[in-house]
Amino acid sequence: MAKMVEVKGLQKNFGKFQALKNVTFDVNAGEVLGYIGPNGAGKSTTIRTLLGIIKSTGGTAKIFGKDVWSDAIEIHKSIAYVPGDVYLWGNLTGGEIIDLFLKLQGNPDTAKRDELIKKFELDPKKKARSYSKGNRQKIALISALASKAELYIFDEPTSGLDPLMESVFQEEVGRLKAEGKAILLSSHILSEVEKLADRVAVIRAGEIVDTGTLEDLRHFTRDTFHVETLQNPETLKEVEGIYDLEIAGNTATFQADSDKVQSILTYLTKLGVVKLESTPPTLEELFMHHYEEK
Known part of the structure; x- marks a missing residue:
């Protein structure tokens, strides 16, 4: 162009x-x-x-x-x-x-x-x-x-x-x-x-x-995941690349580094995935990423 x-x-x-x-x-x-x-x-x-x-x-x-x-x-x-x-x-x-x-x-x-x-x-x-x-x-x-x-x-x-x-x-x-x-x-x-x-x-x-x-x-930020599993997802606390993990029963919400998504998904399959939603960061989140205090 x-x-x-x-x-x-x-x-x-x-x-x-x-x-x-x-x-x-x-x-x-x-x-x-x-x-x-x-x-x-x-x-x-x-x-x-x-x-x-x-x-x-x-x-x-x-x-x-x-x-x-x-x-x-x-x-x-x-x-x-x-x-x-x-x-x-x-x-x-x-x-x-x-x-x-x-x-x-x-x-x-x-x-x-x-x-x-x-x-x-x-x-x-x-x-x-x-x-x-x-x-x-x-x-x-x-x-x-x-x-x-x-x-x-x-x-x-x-x-x-x-x-x-x-x-x-x-x-x-x-x-x-x-x-x-x-x-x-x-x-x-x-x-x-x-x-x-x-x-x-x-x-x-x-x-x-x-x-x-x-x-x-978006490669430099984290996607947000909301997942429901057959087994209790407490063990996600030990998985590398997961942040801000919140667990309620068999449902977990967390953020994940983009380069760790593949290994995280592999781990989730072991827990038995019932429902999985992934949300990329909005432009506003990307914007705030650059302006947050270091």
């Missing part, structure tokens, strides 16, 4: 404070990269650098093979960006603002615009000053999703939206992905990232601490 975004060793200092430390990742065409981390981790600083709003201290960042700082104007012709907090012109209607954004990019898709206004249940005739936070967010999302961009950058895009509108957004991201667009999705809603992202990059204190598919990251 073609690389739409290439970030290598990106650094950004604000005085003595180093906000970004050798950040490296890429985003391919037809792919959603989930970019996750808590407030202050460096997500927004990374995005502002990619948008050419601030200049990096070191490293390189390219979009479409062009430098994000020196070629920002050219790059902006083919990207769409939605921030987590949207400020609009209060005296303009929602429809007027959407049309303005689309005209700025050029070649607006009015049919797609009208479809999105209906799907997001937006009243485009109201003045922007009367909109709630959720409706302001809808304006930005409709403007971005109706544009003919090649790269979409979403920074907390569903902030203020209800669950039904979140599902509309997720459906539209799926459409963009199918069309071969590249999407960088920064979100605190980990379930949303889990549904949409092909790969995940975890940033902590300005550094990328892990990156890969969810399956890649």
